[in-house]
Amino acid sequence: MRGIEQSNGCIYYYGSPAGYIDSGEQAVLDAMFRSDELESFAKRSGLAVQWTDGVYDRLISGAVMTPQGEAAAPLKSCRIWQLKPEAGAWAALVSPGKPLPVPKPEDYRPVYDGQIETNDLEAIYDKFGDRAPNGFSGHPLAVSDIVELYDSGGSSFYHLGRTQFKEIAFEPEMPSQDMALRQTSSP
Numbered sequence: 001m002r003g004i005e006q007s008n009g010c011i012y013y014y015g016s017p018a019g020y021i022d023s024g025e026q027a028v029l030d031a032m033f034r035s036d037e038l039e040s041f042a043k044r045s046g047l048a049v050q051w052t053d054g055v056y057d058r059l060i061s062g063a064v065m066t067p068q069g070e071a072a073a074p075l076k077s078c079r080i081w082q083l084k085p086e087a088g089a090w091a092a093l094v095s096p097g098k099p100l101p102v103p104k105p106e107d108y109r110p111v112y113d114g115q116i117e118t119n120d121l122e123a124i125y126d127k128f129g130d131r132a133p134n135g136f137s138g139h140p141l142a143v144s145d146i147v148e149l150y151d152s153g154g155s156s157f158y159h160l161g162r163t164q165f166k167e168i169a170f171e172p173e174m175p176s177q178d179m180a181l182r183q184t185s186s187p
Contacts, residue, residue: 003037004037004038004041006021006045009021010059011027011029011038011041011042013033013035013038016033016056017056017059017060018030018033018038018055018056018059019033019055019059020055020059020075021047022050022075022151022152025047025048025152026047026048026049026050026152027042027045027047027048027049027050028050028052028055028075029042029049029050029051029052029055030051030052030053030054030055030056030059031051031052031053031055032053032056033056034051052075052115053115054115054116054117055075055117057117058075058117058118075115075117075118075119076115076119076149076150076151077113077114077115077149077150077151078112078113078114078115078116078124078147078148078149078150079110079112079113079147079148079150079155080110080111080112080113080128080136080138080141080145080146080147080148081108081109081110081111081145081146081147081148081157081170081172082108082109082111082138082139082144082145082146083107083108083109083144083145084107084108084109087107087108102168103144103146103159103168103170105170105171105172105173106173108146108172110172111136111137111138112128112133112135112136112137112138113135114133114135116133119149121147121158121165124141124147125141125160125165128140128141129141141160142160143160143161143162144159144160145159145160146158146159146160146168146170147160147165148170157169157170
């Protein structure tokens, strides 16, 4: 058995799927495999390294491969946006029978920013509805919240309506780098 191998966009560490290559420029590696040997391999391959919890679990579950054996979309980072307390009487605006208003970026603040083990909106809803992951400072996901999935290629925003998520155009003011919000691991 070889020590470290790269195959079909995945990086294997002594036979275990330890990470994947994101956009051909970055190796996203599970933090439990953190070692100088693995980091050196990635750097020799011309890849920047991002250590992230939960990558192994996602890879071992087969979530990275399509049924045709092709690499699926890489895991994106997730940012949760919720209304600022001072946004006003939002509850009155989302009452039954009235259409939901268009979200205004200035009314929202980020309450989570990090990677989780899925890009699936329903799974994200379940994760942030049942118990709060580390780094989550908001309330359980509810009507009017916005889930942002992003990577080096850009962001997609999904507004939670009464019954489902809907992709929207949304251009919030990005949080400053000084915020202690950045969460790079999942529980």
